Amino acid sequence: MPYLHPKRTRLPLACLLCMLLLCVGVCQAQVQQPDSVQADTVRQSLNDRLIQNLKQMSERKTIMGKLLRALLDFDRNEEEVYGMDAELIRKEYEQHNFKVVRRIDILTLDPFGYSINDTSRVPSNFFEKAGNSLHVRTGRGQVRNKLLFRKMEPLEPLALIESERLLRQTRYIIDARIIVNEETTTNDSVDVFVITRDIFSLGGSGSYSPSSGRGRVTLRELNFLGQGHQIEGSYRFNLNRPRPWEVAGYYTVENIGRSYISADVAYVDKNYYKEKSVFLSRDFFSLNTKYAGAVGASWIDERILLPSAPEDTAARFGNVGYAQQDVWLGRAIKFKSYNLGYETRGRVILGARVINTNYTTIPTENFQSNALILGSMGYSTRKYYKDRYIFGFGRTEDIPVGTLFSVTGGYQDGTKWDRRYFGTSLAFARYGTNFGYLYSRVGYGSFLRDDRWEQGVLDVEAMYFTKLAEWGNWKLRHYLLGRSTLGINRYPEELLSINNESGVRGFRSDLVRGTRRASFNYEANLYTPLSLLGFRLATFLYADLAWLSTGNQSSPFKEKPYRSYGIGFRLRNEFLSFSTIQVTLGYYPQLPPNSSMQGFRLYESSAPFYNFRHFQFDRPGVAEFY
Template structure:
């Protein structure tokens, strides 16, 4: 990680602080007008006083006034209240179920300055207008192709709310609303209006370290020419070892011909991982989806960390693993019969089959064999979605999945040396309420079975809780708590897991610290501030992480001394851009591995969210990942 990136962002923060301070000092020199003796509230909060004075300066015909007017937006309003229940929308439009859709009007908005709920809101400053002039709006055809209802066809239950959710989850759409025009609606037909607001789809990032000459450059286009094609690429240069460069590229075409089939091409050429792959896939994107599946091929080469020698003195080394994998799966969802014409049951019974053919070209040990794995699964899934704000985003509408998923997977591996059976089971649930927060739990177990023993098994336990959003004026606070357990059972010696970054302690990085069993507890507090510059919102973050790691089938992580991580930092995001969330953190790690020369303090930058929602859609049958 380049040391100059944290310095760059802290410099920007310092400049903003200096600007606010100078504003205070300059205005302090002015003669204050006589106060109104009838005024009862003589106090004003600091942030309100600063913004009020910045607004006053922006109205002056000076260079500083024109600059502030071009940069800051003082009258931006939230578009809806937090905690809006998506189920309410479904009930609101229940009376229109099975009416004929007479017309569909699609309205697309540019990313900057426009609102999907307030037609009077327009771009106000130079940067918003300039950004919109460089943006190509999403083709209305793409919006229509995402809709689960058609013109001159009956309006099915859930079609409106599910279509709105699918559009909002599209990477190049910031937010959307689908409404029924109540003025033109009749007893047997409706007119539907779809309003979608884009994000600025072109983005990039980069870093450079003058001391080492190393750096990284990345570019992404999430909506090429408004046609929905997505391209991503990144390049690292002047790296120390074992090779000075890394290159990745990805190209995606989604929803081909309104089939919801997506095409993905991937190229990854990193020091420890290389991949070339091509896939066509379709998942259970909506509650009413009947069929899902995928077909593809991948060529993969990895460098695996091998365990220490039996004397515990020989340092761990690396081994090469190379293989070609062909993959196919198909799933079918069955809806339970309902005798209520206007009610759509949420539960689905889902059956799936999958075939995976793996041919190894290079192996680090004798524990790998060419094989063909045949899997079948049966599951039950209930999905519902709610809407809230300030979870992962900074005020945009976010869909929160809740529900239940139960699955059983069984199969047979036909290997070059031996055949094995496979069995896996999973149970997951999630509950949400604006006054309570979000609670998620998951338990899963899977293993291969030979004639003599169970092997390569894994037990996974996970719990995640988000508190409700605490608000005081324009400041908002939310707490996150997560606990995870991963127990390897009769794993191969080279199958090891770490506690690096998202796998354990955020910001922690050790090349050799590995184990076969792990327990992790994470806590985080996010304070969302009212500060916004160039549309970038600021939040402060504090975290505390604990991780236990042990080696061996009879070991217990809790008998080992834990590793700790504590830190604070800042999080920046502009919801109108395709840029990832930027987090600049300072972490402190009291305990470090003895055989590595690592600093207990570390500045690090990340764009990947540490917590993610678990959607309750049914996934393809597969072997549980040990990671």
């Protein structure tokens, strides 16, 4: 799961959103039904009553009426979605396996006003047309490079549905459909139609605090000139110390020349974290991928938290600087299948990796320059289902299910000591339209030096979300997440926190640290039919609990848990590259010692708290402790 720092939204926007929510509650209490309302109207749904009340207020010749009429879209209907079978593997495609692809037609659509399910729909207002005029549509060559089938070649099993999934996972494409033209299909050949819809690739964000003068500006382009190049830069200003500014830049080129090799370049110059890195990588992007690997180098200087004494009133830090070279190679071996219409999804994967690390600055004697050689073997099965309103706001989402088991061994040749490494992990996930989604994982890894295990970690995780409950255009889903990370003979400077996505949302303290952590998170997410300037509105309730202990033998459950309860709302336009806008009001019954936090906290963020774990085999590595 990615761990991102919370981002502040602009104050006027937050005030406007709060005003909108207040209007929703007021209009339900003040607007009365006429005496002539029929009995069936009285029994109408909450959705109809709410929309009707807001629409009536928007028709008034008042400032609030004009504001609602300008911001809200009352005529928006839920789009009928084609091909939303629960299982992504559509059985009707199996009859076309190994037929020759005679023709491939590609249609790319602009982000606004078009429909991937109804190609006759076109933009209908000035704003949609103006937005499309500022957008450079994805080139058909970029779409063609993502396809796993080629013209005048036999159609391999799973090629159609895997290509559709890969297109949807591209950052600058929101949705894709691949359709076989049944009218022109023959016994030995097929014509294929590919439709994609873009995201408005140019975006950004920013924040500013009038009291301190501090601010942040971020600009990104996810699809430069329609060629798939991704550029992002951020700048922070008027910081206190030790320097008043920070800057970061990232550049990515995906799928160079149909090879599925990506190039990544990063330059980060922050006060307490500096990075320069360059990588070429290719992962197991598809079920049929045989080879994966990466090669790259990075130069990093950062500040890490050091262990504190009970009497400390401020956190202590140390500096770490190192250069690292990293190379790995993986090979997937599939089992033979004697059924030409069926492709086995099980794979045995072999991997090897070499990491060379040279430290230039160390805070303690537990850091040493070293060369780490790792080898791994694993077994993976995976497939995908399709659903909506999981982490998105209506777009098609691919749900990974399957099993992944791996064993890793290695040897570290260091300047001070040598040691061996052993690790293993097992994960599985299941999905059902009436059951929901269940994911579980357990992993262990540790070094062995002079018959003593050190820097070990036992990691357990389980996530579940329910099926989608629907009342008209209102949709509700529940999420449960449980995690436990137990450090075994960790070094003193290796510490866990429960800040934000690590355990308790909105929690922040440099003094609350430990070596063993357990957390439980619950969320109820209600998707509303309301739309604000194209941004869909969702509200949520949550409860977080986290236990943290120090020492390599103590149980975290012996300590009193830190808790948080809260309510908030999210706004997102799926067709824009902007992050989700989230405003949360949290309550914290137990405050950390010597902290400036208060019992109630109103904050903004864009960090996702839940995410899928894909069952593709990754590079061999050491079990993470964070």
